[in-house]
Amino acid sequence: MIEFQDVTVYYPKSNEPALSHINLTFQQGEFVCVLGPSGAGKSTMIRTVNALQPVTAGNIFIDGQDLDNWTSLEKRQWRSRTGMIFQHFHLIPRLSVEQNVLTGLFGYKHPMAAFAGVFSQSEKKKARSILQQVGLGEMAERRVEWLSGGQKQRVGVARALMQEPDVFLGDEPVASLDPGTAQSIFALLKDVHVRNDLTTIINVHDVALARSFATRIVGLSHGKVIFDGKPDELTESGLEHIYGTVLQA
Numbered sequence: 001m002i003e004f005q006d007v008t009v010y011y012p013k014s015n016e017p018a019l020s021h022i023n024l025t026f027q028q029g030e031f032v033c034v035l036g037p038s039g040a041g042k043s044t045m046i047r048t049v050n051a052l053q054p055v056t057a058g059n060i061f062i063d064g065q066d067l068d069n070w071t072s073l074e075k076r077q078w079r080s081r082t083g084m085i086f087q088h089f090h091l092i093p094r095l096s097v098e099q100n101v102l103t104g105l106f107g108y109k110h111p112m113a114a115f116a117g118v119f120s121q122s123e124k125k126k127a128r129s130i131l132q133q134v135g136l137g138e139m140a141e142r143r144v145e146w147l148s149g150g151q152k153q154r155v156g157v158a159r160a161l162m163q164e165p166d167v168f169l170g171d172e173p174v175a176s177l178d179p180g181t182a183q184s185i186f187a188l189l190k191d192v193h194v195r196n197d198l199t200t201i202i203n204v205h206d207v208a209l210a211r212s213f214a215t216r217i218v219g220l221s222h223g224k225v226i227f228d229g230k231p232d233e234l235t236e237s238g239l240e241h242i243y244g245t246v247l248q249a
């Protein structure tokens with residue numbers, strides 16, 4: 001369980017908080033989509049969950065433990081339990097699909113072993129099995145730079161799965177993809193979520209995708225939670241409230 005208690009985040013030299021008095025609890029099994037206009041604080045919220053962004057005030061509890069009291073080693077261990085996927089994939093283009101997936105083990109391995117590419121047969125077997133799961137079974141040897149955007153994001157998902165995460169975080173993971181590919185990546189994320197009984201929190205601009213896949217939607221505006229409910233509770237006026245304008249259907 002991830003619990004935000006009155007969390008506020010200010011970036012240095014900023015007078016406006018990026019997050020303001022956030023109170024939210026995310027339970028295992030929830031598939032949460034976070035909506036909000038640009039600058040609402042979505043990325044900041046994701047980065048506070050995996051301890052990449054410190055909070056200015058308030059507390060974040062992970063399974064009842066206050067993140068603020070953790071050592072940097074404990075924070076690294078927590079980060080290795082959170083799989084993260086990004087809009088621009090953050091893959092290593094010149095390495096193969098399998099090598100990129102294996103980099104998901106960096107959190108577990110000694111850095112020298114990881115950089116030297118020293119992975120055991122069983123780790124390689126696991127990477128291959130995950131690649132099957134994400135539909136890239138035939139592409140293990142291919143260089144990542146030769147893949148389509150959708151295939152690259154599948155590699156991103158596979159790399160995150162290699163960590164055997166408890167939590168999946170996505171920062172606009174489909175923003176660079178066409179609508180059909182975005183839909184298929186969300187279907188994959190939902191499948192992975194259910195199979196691995198994860199807590200999933202994904203920032204997304206596409207309201208229709210959030211409505212189709214989320215079990216819960218959180219709406220942010222100016223760093224504040226202004227909607228928190230089930231997809232069918234999000235009305236057109238609720239959306240207007242989040243985005244501050246009338247959306248075209």
Ligand SMILES: Nc1ncnc2c1ncn2[C@@H]1O[C@H](COP(=O)(O)OP(=O)(O)OP(=O)(O)O)[C@@H](O)[C@H]1O
Nearest residue numbers: 011012014018036037038039040041042043044045
């Ligand atoms: N590193 C930073 N330093 C200073 N201000 C920042 C930094 N990162 C974000 N901000 C500011 O914090 C606020 C929230 O930004 P954040 O990136 O979390 O929003 P977002 O909802 O993810 O936006 P987008 O949809 O454009 O990615 C914005 O006003 C932004 O300008």
